Amino acid sequence: MRIGELARATGETVKTLRYWHDEGVLEADRSEARYREFAEAMIERVAFVRRAQALGFTLADVREVVRLRREGERPCAHVRARLEHNLASVRARLDALHALERELAGRVERARAEPARPCDDDCVYLDPLSLGGRPQAAAASARASAPVTPVRKAR
Numbered sequence: 001m002r003i004g005e006l007a008r009a010t011g012e013t014v015k016t017l018r019y020w021h022d023e024g025v026l027e028a029d030r031s032e033a034r035y036r037e038f039a040e041a042m043i044e045r046v047a048f049v050r051r052a053q054a055l056g057f058t059l060a061d062v063r064e065v066v067r068l069r070r071e072g073e074r075p076c077a078h079v080r081a082r083l084e085h086n087l088a089s090v091r092a093r094l095d096a097l098h099a100l101e102r103e104l105a106g107r108v109e110r111a112r113a114e115p116a117r118p119c120d121d122d123c124v125y126l127d128p129l130s131l132g133g134r135p136q137a138a139a140a141s142a143r144a145s146a147p148v149t150p151v152r153k154a155r
Contacts, residue, residue, distance in 0.1 A: 003028075006038045010046040017046070024063050025049060056086035 003021075007014045020026045021036060026045055028036040045066075052062050061082050068075040111117075111125045118124070 001038050001040070003036050003038065006042060006046070009043050012046055020046075020049065020059070023059055025059060025066055055083065056089065057082060 001009070003014050003017050006012075006017055010017075017026060018036075021028055026038065026042050028038045028042070031037050049059075049062050052065070053059075057065075064078060065075040068078060107125055
């Protein structure tokens with residue numbers, strides 16, 4: 001089947017399928033006219049890719065599983081190691097989120113208890129010492145979940 005047919009059968013975009021093919025995750029033959037011709041088995045492969053991604057696997061992880069299968073090896077040990085790594089990562093993020101939740105709850109409680117607190121240049125509710133402690137949870141959560149933003153130099 002051609003790529004448009006695979007897209008309709010799976011609900012993926014042609015662009016996504018083309019990318020996955022170029023990345024070695026999907027396999028296709030080429031017709032005489034150079035169109036990609038996908039086997040019916042690629043419908044299940046697309047579903048496999050989405051299941052793996054939902055479990056935190058990257059496209060590189062999926063490509064490695066596909067490579068191992070293609071070479072006749074069982075990828076179970078690789079998949080198990082990846083699952084364990086992803087579980088540890090999720091647990092670490094949950095810990096950071098729980099700490100952030102506690103800190104936010106404390107700040108909201110303080111803000112409700114003292115709604116008319118005077119502010120200086122910055123809002124006192126965001127002050128690192130406004131709760132009598134250090135904002136470790138917010139800092140840890142911000143580091144764990146914030147995207148890396150490039151710093152621009154002043155002109």
